[in-house]
Amino acid sequence: MKYILGIDIGGTNIKAGLVHNGKVLKKITVPTHAGQDPETSLKQIKTTIGHFVNSISKIGIGIAGIIDSKEGIVRYSPNLKGWQDIPLVRILEKEFKKPVRILNDVNAILLGEWIYGAGKGYRNVFLFTLGTGVGGAAICEGKMLFGAHGFAGEFGHATINFNGPRCLCGNYGCLERYVGSRYIIELAEKKVNLQKSALSRYKELTPRIIAIEARKKDAVAKEVFEEIGQYIGIAVSNIVNLFDPEIVIISGGIARAGKVLFEPIRKTAKEYILGYKYRKIKIVPARLGDSGGILGAAYFAC
């Protein structure tokens, strides 16, 4: 029995899983060591594949960054130090003698959610990933949008306030600069300094902790999610006005916050989407969690 290996390469961890019939059968996680040189993280990728190589027929890999799927080249990955124009497919196919395909990690997650998760059955789908980075990907009329160079979907650095604060990318007022994890935490910390909150009991805040406290009705945590939800709602509206999808899927850690996040998103979207009443539009959390990227990458390899 030969399986497909799905791999999700992030700035922190490499997650890999044996996939069969849309299920992840066995999963491992190893550190990416992305802060070192490309050789070190490449070695980690090879070790990961080595684990599974005898039981697989194909390999699909999702990687953050600008990925040229057609040529099999990682053009540039902001999370992997020194990765520039790396012909990853050629390197891995030579080493393991198995067909390899690579795609952008957010495209992989969308593919997973579209085939097996929240987007199943829809023909026009947009997915946001909210984490350290903010990304996007689109299915238009039943086809994944790759664009002319395979770079489509980068919405984390869409300008939502050109007078806004500077983003790590160098531009100003990017969506990511408002709803990336570090900025959610920053916003909460600012509010905690001014108001009484259950959040002040934590040594270090995470979006997850803020979500938990918001669900417990902590006023500050709720305020944070209301504000963040508005920003995401504006981004969702821009996307809906542009792509006119049936469904927008929000993935990533904070999407698990539930109602405290989705209520302000939906409220803002209702206000900002043109011709809202003429559309059927769903805004929902992702369903597959960590497995989305692995399943999507494996599907892409088929």
Next chain:
Amino acid sequence: MKYILGIDIGGTNIKAGLVHNGKVLKKITVPTHAGQDPETSLKQIKTTIGHFVNSISKIGIGIAGIIDSKEGIVRYSPNLKGWQDIPLVRILEKEFKKPVRILNDVNAILLGEWIYGAGKGYRNVFLFTLGTGVGGAAICEGKMLFGAHGFAGEFGHATINFNGPRCLCGNYGCLERYVGSRYIIELAEKKVNLQKSALSRYKELTPRIIAIEARKKDAVAKEVFEEIGQYIGIAVSNIVNLFDPEIVIISGGIARAGKVLFEPIRKTAKEYILGYKYRKIKIVPARLGDSGGILGAAYFAC
């Protein structure tokens, strides 16, 4: 010989032309009378078609607003007073016994430019129209993007500054609020009050006049286009990051300003587009002028 009738219905005028082999053979323009009731502008449309009806086999119509091409219904048109859920295709087919197809006016212009104009030969194209309103439309991998309900491409009301001034649509800091004709004029008027400028000689300013003076190196007019160019450049960058097209076409009156507008657009885009050096991306003016919408609508009818 039977021709195809292409019609472009705007808030001010109805433009119609007999189309054959990608050329507009005969063109007429009549007022839309859009400020009155739907019956009045519908009568104008019918009169227009009546002019040509004996020499045509098909009718294609581009209309501003939310157009349901599949069902042939004008859902909502902000420029045509009272037009809501009007089954235009059924009405006109009943009257004229010819097949009719309708689509959004910006989609029509893009189709025209894609088949016969600046976008010829490309598979991924985005078009902006800059006028009183600001619109957008996309060709993705050789197919026009309509979206789930046929509403795709609305980028004029994308938020580029959520803290910005209120737009006529009710939201804040929309692209149109910065680069729609009336705001370009407003910006020029403000500057003319503070600085010496050739523009002060005109009784009433238009984007066309400002463009002419900018080309003649009037400092104020040039400043206006530099500022406007930056806003458009940010919008272009958001679109390129999202759709990854090979070419972005700018259509509408002010696109004729040439270098004074396109230089700041290209400069801003170079800064704001992710992985700019890995892309081949052209930002160019439309080529077909007023005929774009007529040609595209006629093509859509085929």
